[in-house]
Amino acid sequence: MKLLRVGPAGNERPVVLDASGDLRDIGEPDIDGAFLASGGLARVRAALEAGRLPVVDGEGLRIGAPVARPGKIVCIGLNFSDHAAESGAAVPEEPVVFMKAANTVVGPYDEVLVPRRSEKTDWEVELAVVIGGTARYLDSREAALEVIAGYAISNDVSEREFQLERGGQWDKGKSCETFNPLGPWLVTADEVGDPQDLAMRLWVNGELRQDGNSKNMIFDVAEIVRYLSWFMVLEPGDVINTGTPAGVALGLPGQPYLRPGDVMELEIDGLGRQRQTVGRG
Known part of the structure; x- marks a missing residue:
């Protein structure tokens, strides 16, 4: 999977890039340490494969760093x-x-x-x-x-x-x-x-x-x-x-x-x- 965060600096929205090139809302607060530690990648993968993630209009949106607030x-x-x-x-x-x-x-x-x-x-x-x-x-x-x-x-x-x-x-x-x-x-x-x-x-x-x-x-x-x-x-x-x-x-x-x-x-x-x-x- 390819995960990214889009939107203004400090207010990015976590999304996943699907196989057709569409952005889909991952339904998680952010892509950060808590997300990764709690099995977030597996949850997103299951939801993506089940077709449960809504499309996000990414036209003109800034792309932020894909990981929010790295610890180090x-x-x-x-x-x-x-x-x-x-x-x-x-x-x-x-x-x-x-x-x-x-x-x-x-x-x-x-x-x-x-x-x-x-x-x-x-x-x-x-x-x-x-x-x-x-x-x-x-x-x-x-x-x-x-x-x-x-x-x-x-x-x-x-x-x-x-x-x-x-x-x-x-x-x-x-x-x-x-x-x-x-x-x-x-x-x-x-x-x-x-x-x-x-x-x-x-x-x-x-x-x-x-x-x-x-x-x-x-x-x-x-x-x-x-x-x-x-x-x-x-x-x-x-x-x-x-x-x-x-x-x-x-x-x-x-x-x-x-x-x-x-x-x-x-x-x-x-x-x-x-x-x-x-x-x-």
Whole structure:
């Protein structure tokens, strides 16, 4: 299934995209941790298959992030060897973990704001994992896959000076306002299939900048979830950004960082497409 939230920011309506392309009201308060923890995906699937969900007119409606109010956003850095190389970093022996403020999440077509005093705002197309069950001390890859509700596209926008030159504390360069466009859909794990064979692309002003595949992750999705569960409790509604392939501004000749007026477009196989215009914070 493909679930999404439509409407004005802060007042989105949860819907599901059916096989014919219609939006249908899922009959739930929202798509959030409580929904996922209480078996919401199974309820929606049963109602959709039974034809009980009314059609919603989505014409002209804004698309919000598909997950409301994630409890936390956990990120994995340097998870593609080509990105590590372009960043001048060694390939990590264990996942590089950092956190991103949950309120960075915006819709997939919302404006991304260059922070004040920023000169090095950068892009990163990433596969986002949405957690659907509580995970602590998982002992196998199979157990890790069982707690995944689904996947989405994430743009892990980053300010490289704040991240790398202001004390080396990555969270400062990752948690600025609007720095995590998410969506358009939460695609359930069964529909995605193998998360390790998804093409990932990002364009800036129509120029292809990133062209990778999730098969090239150093640590794959199952290992990331299993590993993280030994350091923190993962809860329904949490989001994990799993890393980006090469092609970010930091590693390109001339380092063409984002400026107001630039347009980013992102896509991952089966997960839809994003588009953001860059503005000023």
